[in-house]
Amino acid sequence: MPINTLKVSRLSKHYGGLAALADVNLNARTGERRAIIGPNGAGKTTLLNIITGEVKPTEGTIFLGNRDVTSLSVHKRVNLGIAYTSQKNNLFDNLSVFENVCIAVQQHLGMFQHMLGFSESVEKVVDSALGLLNLVGLATEKKQLSSTLSYGQQRALEVALALATKPKVLLLDEPTAGMSPAETEEMVELIRNLPRLLTLLIVEHDMDVVFKLADQITVLHYGKVVTEGTPSEVRANSLVQETYLGQHKS
Amino acid sequence: MGTERTKIITHIATARSWLAANSRWVLILTLILALIFPFSVKTYILSLGIEVLIFAIFAMSLDLLLGYTGLPSLGHAAFFGLGAYILAYVSSNSELALGLTDNLLITLPIVILGTALSAVILGFLALRTSGVFFLMITLAFAQMLFSIAIRWSSVTGGSDGMTGVPRPTLGIGTWHLSFTDRADFYYLVLAFFCITWFLLRYIVRSPFGLALRGIHANEQRMRGLGYNTFRYKFTAFIVSGVIAGIAGMLLSQYFWHAVPHNLFWNMSGQALIMVVVGGPGTLTGPVIGATLMRLLPNFASTYTELSETLMGLVLILFVLLAPGGIFGIFHKKR
Ligand SMILES: Nc1ncnc2c1ncn2[C@@H]1O[C@H](COP(=O)(O)OP(=O)(O)OP(=O)(O)O)[C@@H](O)[C@H]1O
Ligand SMILES: [Mg+2]
Numbered sequence: 001m002p003i004n005t006l007k008v009s010r011l012s013k014h015y016g017g018l019a020a021l022a023d024v025n026l027n028a029r030t031g032e033r034r035a036i037i038g039p040n041g042a043g044k045t046t047l048l049n050i051i052t053g054e055v056k057p058t059e060g061t062i063f064l065g066n067r068d069v070t071s072l073s074v075h076k077r078v079n080l081g082i083a084y085t086s087q088k089n090n091l092f093d094n095l096s097v098f099e100n101v102c103i104a105v106q107q108h109l110g111m112f113q114h115m116l117g118f119s120e121s122v123e124k125v126v127d128s129a130l131g132l133l134n135l136v137g138l139a140t141e142k143k144q145l146s147s148t149l150s151y152g153q154q155r156a157l158e159v160a161l162a163l164a165t166k167p168k169v170l171l172l173d174e175p176t177a178g179m180s181p182a183e184t185e186e187m188v189e190l191i192r193n194l195p196r197l198l199t200l201l202i203v204e205h206d207m208d209v210v211f212k213l214a215d216q217i218t219v220l221h222y223g224k225v226v227t228e229g230t231p232s233e234v235r236a237n238s239l240v241q242e243t244y245l246g247q248h249k250s
Numbered sequence: 251m252g253t254e255r256t257k258i259i260t261h262i263a264t265a266r267s268w269l270a271a272n273s274r275w276v277l278i279l280t281l282i283l284a285l286i287f288p289f290s291v292k293t294y295i296l297s298l299g300i301e302v303l304i305f306a307i308f309a310m311s312l313d314l315l316l317g318y319t320g321l322p323s324l325g326h327a328a329f330f331g332l333g334a335y336i337l338a339y340v341s342s343n344s345e346l347a348l349g350l351t352d353n354l355l356i357t358l359p360i361v362i363l364g365t366a367l368s369a370v371i372l373g374f375l376a377l378r379t380s381g382v383f384f385l386m387i388t389l390a391f392a393q394m395l396f397s398i399a400i401r402w403s404s405v406t407g408g409s410d411g412m413t414g415v416p417r418p419t420l421g422i423g424t425w426h427l428s429f430t431d432r433a434d435f436y437y438l439v440l441a442f443f444c445i446t447w448f449l450l451r452y453i454v455r456s457p458f459g460l461a462l463r464g465i466h467a468n469e470q471r472m473r474g475l476g477y478n479t480f481r482y483k484f485t486a487f488i489v490s491g492v493i494a495g496i497a498g499m500l501l502s503q504y505f506w507h508a509v510p511h512n513l514f515w516n517m518s519g520q521a522l523i524m525v526v527v528g529g530p531g532t533l534t535g536p537v538i539g540a541t542l543m544r545l546l547p548n549f550a551s552t553y554t555e556l557s558e559t560l561m562g563l564v565l566i567l568f569v570l571l572a573p574g575g576i577f578g579i580f581h582k583k584r
Contacts (some may be wrong), residue, residue, distance in 0.1 A: 078476030092467040114458035
């Protein structure tokens with residue numbers, strides 16, 4: 001099985017009496033772009049946090065390729081190819097935009113290279129950092145502190161950081177939240193143009209974005225998968241129409 | 251009031267841009283002044299200069315932890331004192347000590363190894379925690395060493411400490427340098443200071459230093475980018491501990507003894523104030539802080555209780571009003 005596949009099996013997460021996730025199964029093939037939708041509190045963020053290792057599951061297993069990563073720490077999972085952007089911006093506030101990206105790009109070199117700082121590898125870091133900033137449209141802001149960026153720009157920077165780790169599976173938690181329509185458009189374009197082999201899990205409330213990007217959709221409701229399938233299958237589902245598309249169409 | 255304020259702000263802004271434009275010349279001038287310093291001052295002032303440089307090395311080592319990595323150690327005196335005691339144990343001619351040699355080529359590696367080893371042990375324990383727990387464990391470690399130094403007098407010399415520490419020499423074969431003379435010792439300390447300054451500057455500007463600043467800003471995100479943050483903090487902790495140990499070594503050589511006070515929490519506290527008042531995360535700031543902290547008591551009255559209270563107040567004021575320290579006020583932000 002190629003390593004870009006992600007399999008989540010019988011996942012549960014309890015917070016006291018509350019079941020944030022209950023027996024969730026999910027299978028994402030290589031290169032699949034899967035959207036996860038559901039009302040507030042459905043457990044979408046919890047699911048992504050468990051996949052990244054930020055939150056420990058009460059029960060269940062996570063496979064990257066055929067490797068069980070359930071007990072691995074966050075940084076080990078990242079080095080195996082899982083990257084994410086969280087729902088709330090989570091950057092290095094008192095560093096410049098450029099430094100933010102450099103931190104992410106240089107990581108793979110390892111600590112001893114970081115200390116000895118061979119100039120050719122440092123040059124490569126600078127090059128790919130600038131490349132990423134161009135990609136997400138922040139090249140002119142590179143000297144600013146990341147905290148001075150607009151909310152939407154910070155979202156874009158988050159994506160640049162995640163891409164810098166060269167992931168095989170990318171998890172995006174509401175990448176377009178708080179963005180202007182123009183920024184959303186750009187973000188959708190950017191995500192659409194990502195390498196086709198990259199497996200994508202994207203949590204999103206904006207149904208336009210979902211239908212533009214996803215080839216599979218999982219619908220979560222009170223911690224359970226209520227339905228999944230292609231966009232047209234999910235669109236046809238009556239429960240989804242009631243809770244989601246009904247409001248959206250209006 | 252309003253116009254006064256704007257005046258001060260413009261003055262500071264002018265000073266900032268002047269410093270930024272002439273930083274190289276300021277550096278060269280400082281170095282020249284430091285080199286001719288022993289010829290132009292009384293012994294008493296020269297002594298102060300030596301003390302200031304030693305404490306500046308100590309403060310810079312703490313800055314790597316506190317200012318760059320965001321690790322507020324309350325027990326940095328542990329390494330300072332260990333450096334002093336290890337050196338004393340190896341080279342002092344008192345009957346408690348080994349009295350092996352005063353040759354730096356042998357004593358320095360032993361001090362480095364000894365402090366590195368203790369930093370490995372303390373780092374391994376303390377770096378698994380954070381925040382208040384980190385403060386408490388580092389403080390407890392230093393206080394434990396302090397009470398060992400006091401109680402275990404058959405080895406450490408008790409509250410009198412270990413006396414008879416010689417000034418160092420440097421020699422291979424027939425080639426031999428002695429730093430017994432005060433002015434000679436000053437140059438040795440100055441050399442250690444410069445090496446420390448350039449080494450730490452190299453470290454904090456390297457990709458490793460960027461990673462440390464990343465950990466300071468947002469450790470959880472660093473893990474989320476694949477960093478094993480423990481390894482970075484651990485390495486910084488050891489480097490910092492070793493440099494503090496070297497400062498302690500120099501202090502015991504300078505004062506001819508190692509005393510328990512070198513390990514006391516008050517010493518850690520002083521280093522903390524030097525960093526915070528001078529400007530954390532700037533290296534130069536803690537040097538300024540060390541200068542002020544060592545000089546002020548000589549000008550202030552002998553009411554030490556009062557001056558310690560004042561120091562406490564100054565610290566609180568800086569934390570609240572000028573978190574960038576003195577250096578931060580005059581240093582132009584990128
Ligand atoms: N640390 C926590 N402690 C207790 N309850 C939690 C915790 N984290 C999440 N929850 C609860 O788990 C449920 C799922 O939360 P989650 O953040 O995963 O939802 P979500 O689908 O991402 O919602 P949204 O669309 O608002 O982002 C919610 O009821 C939430 O209150
Ligand atoms: Mg959420």
